[in-house]
Amino acid sequence: MMRRDALRTTRTRDGRKVAVWQLVHSSARILRxxxxxxxxxxxxxxxxxxxxxxxxxxxxxxAYSDLADARELLPTHDDLWDALRDDYWAALLCGIDCPNQSGHSTND
Structure with a gap:
């Protein structure tokens, strides 16, 4: 069973960029x-x-940055932020027990 606040990992399709984040309440907290x-x-x-x-x-x-903060701090990495946005919405809409469906992330 996947906890909503568990660490999640999103990678770009080419694997050259990785974001580690958590779904906390209805927000994506980007850690690194x-x-x-x-x-x-x-x-x-x-x-x-x-x-x-x-x-x-x-x-x-x-600080615990959300997706908008991360885009503002690192604006040249749209491919990563777009992948994370897709994973965020999949996690948010899926709920607590649903496995990730997006194809570009893993849950640690």
Whole structure:
């Protein structure tokens, strides 16, 4: 049985971008974004605090950002935000017990 607040993972079709998020009440809380093929020093947004011990290519959000916040902070990643939006609506409309139907996400 899937809990609504469980961690969820959305990937772009090419697998080059990953968002880790939770469905909390009726909102998507985005916790972090990973770019596995990138090597920049991990950091927090919007503070830009460096996280040298974290996996390179990772951005952790300072506060619980929703999808609109994430799009505003990282506007060049529409493909990721569009995939996450699709997964969000599938999770929201599906309810607590329904498996993910969208095809691009996994639930951790």
């Amino acid at each position: 974004v990973q770019f596995p093929h990138e090597s920049f020093t991990a950091h927090r947004m919007p503070s830009r605090t460096l996280l040298p011990d974290a996996q390179p290519g990772t951005i952790v959000f300072d």
